Amino acid sequence: MTEITETVRPFTAASYNQYLAEGKLMASRCTDCGTLHLPPRAICPKCHSENLEWTETSGVGKLAGFTVVSIAPTFMIEQGYGRGNPYVSGIVELEEGVKISARITGVDATKPQEIKVGTPLTVDFITVGEGEKAKTYLAFKAV
Amino acid sequence: MTNRPLPRGVAIVGAGMSKFGAFPDKNGRDLFVEAYKEMRRSVDKGIDPSAIESFYLGNFSSDLFEHQGHTAPLLADAVGLTPIPAARVENACASGATALRQGVMAIASGMVDVVLVGGAEKMTNLPTSDVTDTLATAADVPFEIAAGFTFPGFYAAIATAYMARYEMKPEHLMNVAIKNHDNGALNPNAQFGVSIQKWMEGRIASAITKGKPAPTWGDIWDFLHDDSANPMIAWPLRLFDCSPITDGAAALLLVAEERAKDFTDHPIHIIGSGQASDAALHDRAVLTSLSAAKLAASQAYEMAGVSANDIRIAEVHDCFTIAEVVASEDIGFFAPGEGFKAAEDGMTARTGAKPINTSGGLKAKGHPVGASGVAQVFEIWKQMRGEAGERQVPVDVPLAMTHNVGATGSSCVVHIYERRN
């Protein structure tokens, strides 16, 4: 019997999105200098090493900056968002120190002045569409 | 990173721009022809076009905006300059200044003596949602746009981080819009050649003419806080915090310094040039300044041998009001966290100690993406030569700066200019 081992996924946006669909926010870690990279990178910009490994993040962080989008891009308009139904996008700083752009849920998009930088957040996933058309987006939810 | 001085001096001897605005009957090429013609007329001793040896064009996305690629040879041909080398330079909203830097390097290298630098963008063919999507291609699409960010959204996130770190309120940003519209009102090429006061009065007069109830705004602050007059785009940024969608073009004639006197007795010398790149916004240590801008500015200062104190005026990349506040700090005019106070105190007004965006900036003059970085230089050229008319600053301008940003600071190009007589 041959043992089936999962090959290491390439450090690409496609792999990152595949992990999101599996409910994991994955980063890459440089095995030479230890620096964590999110979004995942194939080359470490700190030491230029090409030796990286996938690492699941803690999924715990806080809001570093945000906006409530009223004039939305087409793909969000198609999801029903826009002037009458704004949504929150933000930059989240994980407890590991790395930052990532994500949708922010669990806050009131109609009261942006009450949303605070520093709000504690945990990772969440938003799946839109079904079957082959399903796409999972990264989100963080206010604790 | 080494920062060597230019091996050969470069001077601007001509500058022109089209009117900025929405022109349904003109394409990017037509607008560039207008800018080129004005540039020709601006050369004091005249220019024989056959002397032009190379052309660099700043253009972000003619492909998506106009369904037209390979733009540089077309524009070169439209002004009768083929078969000279023509190349398009794309660095999002910093395309214009990046094209300028290519021109500077071409002359400084000794390969050519006379270069045409252009910038052009035709944006108003598309509906707003398609423009939003096209501009979004300047971001890190799979990671940033998937999170729902738009360009106003990115700068809004910078604004929230800035507000959390410093004592700024959204209202402070309105000072930048008011100031830039006041300047734009004095610029005949501006898309919005009207102050916010006059804009508000126009809205009231129009309502009365149409027999509708007249709005009851007490002053421009009322007007700017009214969700119907100044709708939210991406909190905390409202419509008047955002630069518009614009058609326009600009052109510059650069020559080797030793040949400048053949064209004019009043050249503007480019004495400093800096450029830097950066990762996506979320991948930076701080959100309240643009490190590529700080680095580009420090390179330009070092090359020029001058400091922020020496620079009299600057045209900075105010794609959004918060961007001007951050820019005014990144170029060293004000300390971090002080830029919004300087705007509030009138320091950056035309008559202030550190005038910024006397042209009206991207905010009021308009922001035809690839043209903006070149049109900034047109304003500096006018101000340094004392030709800015009603908006001429009240002080002599021997040293000036331009600061042109791509996306959220993934590109930044800074140039320093000197007038020697």
Ligand SMILES: [Zn+2]
């Ligand atoms: Zn490393």
